[in-house]
Each structure stands twice: as C-alpha cells, then as structure tokens.
Amino acid sequence: MNLDELAERCGEWLKGSGPESDIVMSSRIRLARNLADYPFIRRCTEQDRAKILRTLRDRILNSQELPNVSYVDVAALAPVDRQFLVERQLISRELSESEGSRGVLIDAEEKFSVMINEEDHVRIQVMSSGLALQSAWEQINRIDDLIEQKVTYAFHERLGYLTACPTNVGTGMRVSVMLHLPALVITKQIDKVFRSLQKISLAVRGLYGEGSQAMGDFYQISNQITLGRREDELIRQVSEVVPVMIDYERRAREFLIKQSQKDLHDRVSRAYGILCTAQTISSEETMMLLSSVRMGVNLGLIEDVAIPTINQLFIHTQPAHLQKIRGMELDTADRNVERAHYLQRQLRPRKADDGTEKN
Amino acid sequence: MPMKCLNCEKPATFHITELTGEQPQELHLCEECARSYLMQAEDKSDAGAPTLAGVLAQQLKLGQTAQELAKLDQRACPVCGITFYEFRQQGRLGCPHDYVSFEKELEPLLVNIHGDHAHVGKRPKRVAQSTDRRTELIRLRREMEKAVAKEDYERASQLRDQIRAFEEKEEGH
Numbered sequence: 190m191n192l193d194e195l196a197e198r199c200g201e202w203l204k205g206s207g208p209e210s211d212i213v214m215s216s217r218i219r220l221a222r223n224l225a226d227y228p229f230i231r232r233c234t235e236q237d238r239a240k241i242l243r244t245l246r247d248r249i250l251n252s253q254e255l256p257n258v259s260y261v262d263v264a265a266l267a268p269v270d271r272q273f274l275v276e277r278q279l280i281s282r283e284l285s286e287s288e289g290s291r292g293v294l295i296d297a298e299e300k301f302s303v304m305i306n307e308e309d310h311v312r313i314q315v316m317s318s319g320l321a322l323q324s325a326w327e328q329i330n331r332i333d334d335l336i337e338q339k340v341t342y343a344f345h346e347r348l349g350y351l352t353a354c355p356t357n358v359g360t361g362m363r364v365s366v367m368l369h370l371p372a373l374v375i376t377k378q379i380d381k382v383f384r385s386l387q388k389i390s391l392a393v394r395g396l397y398g399e400g401s402q403a404m405g406d407f408y409q410i411s412n413q414i415t416l417g418r419r420e421d422e423l424i425r426q427v428s429e430v431v432p433v434m435i436d437y438e439r440r441a442r443e444f445l446i447k448q449s450q451k452d453l454h455d456r457v458s459r460a461y462g463i464l465c466t467a468q469t470i471s472s473e474e475t476m477m478l479l480s481s482v483r484m485g486v487n488l489g490l491i492e493d494v495a496i497p498t499i500n501q502l503f504i505h506t507q508p509a510h511l512q513k514i515r516g517m518e519l520d521t522a523d524r525n526v527e528r529a530h531y532l533q534r535q536l537r538p539r540k541a542d543d544g545t546e547k548n
Numbered sequence: 549m550p551m552k553c554l555n556c557e558k559p560a561t562f563h564i565t566e567l568t569g570e571q572p573q574e575l576h577l578c579e580e581c582a583r584s585y586l587m588q589a590e591d592k593s594d595a596g597a598p599t600l601a602g603v604l605a606q607q608l609k610l611g612q613t614a615q616e617l618a619k620l621d622q623r624a625c626p627v628c629g630i631t632f633y634e635f636r637q638q639g640r641l642g643c644p645h646d647y648v649s650f651e652k653e654l655e656p657l658l659v660n661i662h663g664d665h666a667h668v669g670k671r672p673k674r675v676a677q678s679t680d681r682r683t684e685l686i687r688l689r690r691e692m693e694k695a696v697a698k699e700d701y702e703r704a705s706q707l708r709d710q711i712r713a714f715e716e717k718e719e720g721h
Contacts (some may be wrong), residue, residue, distance in 0.1 A: 227685075513563055
C-alpha cells in the first residue's frame with residue numbers, strides 16, 4: 190500500500206454521508222481476539238510475535254472474500270508514517286509506539302482495518318460515516334467469521350472470548366460513535382451530560398481514544414461493559430443514547446441562535462475568515478476554528494464550503510498528514526506555515542483560468 | 549487483648565491491607581474509621597471511570613492479610629509462568645489459561661467491572677473445546693525455550709517434535 194497516495198485521499202467514514210451526520214461524525218466497532226495457542230502479547234517472545242503475525246496476515250490476504258486489502262508492516266515504518274496511520278485512525282497509538290513484530294491490514298476504502306499484535310493478537314475495527322452501527326456489526330461479524338475459519342480463538346465456555354485485559358473479556362467488543370458537540374461545549378453543559386453517561390456505564394473519550402483530549406469538540410461514546418450482554422444489546426445501549434445526545438446538541442444550538450443569531454453568525458464567520466487567511470496556524474487553533482465552521486455550515490450560516498471538505502480538513506491538517514502531503518519532514522514552525530497554506534488552498538474560492546470565480 | 553483501632557480507642561475489627569504504597573501496609577481500624585478511610589481512598593482516585601488497578605486494589609484491601617497477599621502474589625500460572633503479582637502490576641494477563649489459573653481471584657474483579665460473570669454473546673463456529681488443548685502448546689513452547697537456555701538440546705529436540713506433532717494434528721482437523 191502506498192501511504193503517499195493514501196494521504197491525498199479520504200476515508201469512507203469521513204464523507205459525512207450517513208444518517209445524522211451533521212452531529213454523528215462516525216460509527217465504529219472493534220473486536221478483540223486472541224489465538225488459543227500463544228501467550229497474550231506481553232508474554233510473547235519475538236518468535237511468537239512473528240509467527241502470530243504471519244498466520245493472521247496470510248489468513249486475511251489469502252481470503253477471496255476480503256479483496257482490496259493491503260498489508261502494512263508497522264515495525265518497518267518511519268515514525269512519521271506510523272503517526273500518519275494513527276491520525277488516520279487506522280491504527281492505535283499503542284500499535285504505533287510498541288516494539289517488535291506488528292502490522293495492520295487496511296481495506297482500500299478504509300472501511301475496516303485489522304491490527305495484529307496490539308494489546309491482543311487481533312483487533313478488528315470497522316468504521317462508517319454517520320450513525321450506522323447495525324451495518325458495522327454485520328460487516329465486522331463477517332470478517333471475524335472469515336478469520337476464525339482457519340485459526341482457533343482463545344474462548345472459554347463461561348467467559349467467552351479471552352483477552353489480555355479483563356476489561357475486554359466476553360464479547361471483546363467496543364461499540365463507539367464519534368459526536369460533534371460544539372454547542373454543548375459553548376453552553377457549558379457538556380460535563381453534566383457526560384457525568385450522566387458514566388452513570389449508565391458508558392465511557393466518553395476524545396478524538397483519538399483512550400486518554401486523549403477532546404479536540405475540535407469531538408467526543409467518542411462507547412460501552413464500558415463487555416461481559417454478560419449480547420453484541421446486539423451493547424449496540425442498542427450505545428444506539429439508544431445517541432438520539433438523546435443529538436437532541437441535547439440541537440437544543441443547545443437553537444438556544445444559541447435564539448439568544449443571538451448575530452453573535453453566533455459572527456463567531457462562525459470569524460472562524461472561517463481566520464482559516465481562509467491566516468499565514469501561520471497551530472493544529473489546536475485549526476481544530477477549534479474548524480469546529481465552529483462545521484457548526485456554521487450545518488446551521489446554514491456559512492454556505493460556500495461543504496461538510497466533507499471540513500471533515501477531511503480535521504484529519505489532513507494534522508502534523509504527519511501535512512508532512513506526507515508536502516512530501517518532506519517539517520518542524521513545528523514550518524508545519525504551521527504549511528497548514529495555513531493548505532487551508533487557504535482548500536477553503537478559498539479558486540479562480541479558474543478564465544478569471545471567473547468557481548467553488 | 550483485642551487490637552485497638554489506629555485512630556481511636558475502639559477495638560479494631562477491620563484489617564485493611566494498603567497496596568498503593570511501595571510495601572503492602574496493614575492498617576487496623578474500627579468499623580467507623582475503616583469506612584471513612586475507604587471513602588477517602590475512593591474520593592482520591594479520579595472520579596471518572598474506575599481503573600483496573602484501582603478496582604483490584606480496592607477489592608484486595610478487604611479480607612486479606614499481608615501474608616495471604618504475599619502468598620497470592622507468588623502464585624504463577626503453570627502454562628505461561630506469569631505471577632499474580634505481575635498481573636497486578638501490569639493489569640494484563642499472560643495467557644488464556646490465566647482465566648483458569650486465577651479464576652477465584654478474577655471472579656470478583658470481573659463482577660466489579662462488568663456487573664456480570666458469564667458471557668452470553670457470540671460463540672466461535674468451530675469447536676470451542678479445543679482451546680484447552682491448544683494452551684498446551686503455550687506450555688510446551690515455553691518449556692522448549694527453557695531447555696534451549698539451559699543448553700539441554702536433547703530435551704529441546706524432544707519437545708520440538710512434540711510441538712510439531714501437536715500442530716500437525718490440530719491443523720489436520
């Protein structure tokens with residue numbers, strides 16, 4: 190797989206096309222699985238890791254039913270390429286930063302990826318745009334079955350699928366939706382909402398999962414429990430809370446408009462103005478301003494830019510992406526300049542050759 | 549004479565082993581002081597989702613003496629060799645068989661995390677009973693490594709043949 194080409198494109202899950210995609214950025218499900226005849230990763234020798242990697246990689250690459258899958262040897266990648274795959278959400282930070290044989294299989298449309306030798310031997314994840322957990326489950330269930338045809342998973346009669354960490358045992362499943370909640374942040378209601386989610390054992394994390402800060406007002410909501418409930422029950426639990434969150438966010442937006450449409454319009458227009466004209470800009474400021482613009486577009490306050498463009502900018506303006514797109518290593522100061530130029534190219538109405546404006 | 553509470557004059561009825569410091573420390577408290585001690589410990593741990601280490605420490609605090617704990621810490625899984633102490637430190641298990649080796653200790657932990665102790669979801673389509681037989685391979689490979697490390701090549705080659713036979717039989721079926 191050519192990572193430079195991948196950098197120019199955009200994953201299926203960023204297209205902003207699924208149901209409720211003004212607030213639900215993406216849906217994802219992951220399954221944790223382990224082979225029965227090897228120790229869990231922490232106690233594997235390098236020889237064990239190499240064998241596990243080979244077995245699983247060949248199993249997936251040779252499957253007729255999973256075409257268009259490419260293998261990437263993560264251990265052999267340069268740090269910037271590993272960071273690139275993390276920003277792209279195709280691998281986890283843990284896989285990027287650990288040591289020893291490890292890899293990832295990536296679907297050409299980035300609808301799914303399979304990490305090998307992360308915390309568990311196998312981590313399958315399926316991603317889609319908008320609120321689409323049911324189809325994500327159907328897809329991941331099928332991939333799981335295909336892998337399992339040729340390998341024996343560690344499974345316990347009473348405890349289900351066995352995982353390195355007891356917090357994942359049972360279904361080994363994490364169901365999550367990524368929500369864009371800028372109005373709840375502005376109206377300072379976000380903490381209250383999250384406390385109530387924690388009470389019903391749902392976890393809230395930032396854009397890049399465990400331990401990450403909420404960037405660009407994106408929040409991931411996922412199940413905490415993996416044992417004692419069926420997969421469809423776990424999906425339902427997360428699914429049921431999403432319309433409630435959407436409703437809260439929509440009401441907060443209405444409140445902001447009612448309070449002062451002019452102020453809100455001013456706020457999002459200024460954000461757009463800075464993104465279009467800045468000469469140097471940090472990643473944090475970019476995320477914050479893009480969040481305002483995204484809400485502005487969804488409320489019809491900004492008309493000359495489309496949601497998929499904004500979604501893509503959240504990912505493509507991050508450090509490793511900028512360096513891949515530019516084709517060279519850049520330090521922080523150079524990245525800030527490159528980011529500003531990239532934003533201008535993507536956002537400003539371009540003049541066509543005949544001098545007429547087109548967008 | 550009954551032991552007195554560390555904080556007041558009442559008899560100590562709770563014996564708590566504190567695991568958060570470098571050495572396990574025993575605290576002898578009366579019911580009232582024990583309750584406020586445990587509440588305070590709970591407040592200190594971040595109000596967010598309980599961490600695995602936190603849940604485990606909390607659970608082991610009750611009803612175990614330092615000696616019992618030291619003994620438990622030394623227990624090792626016969627398949628992968630991980631000790632309970634190592635699991636406690638890292639929060640990650642060593643092999644699938646640990647769920648059998650440490651079943652009694654893990655049970656309350658699982659109930660604490662998941663509110664349940666039995667899986668009801670998807671099952672592998674292939675026969676699941678083979679899991680136990682497969683963990684035998686983990687043990688054999690580990691034994692072979694040990695034999696190689698000790699330069700006992702005769703034993704190592706015996707083990708290697710055993711592993712091969714095992715793998716072939718499994719793949720054939």
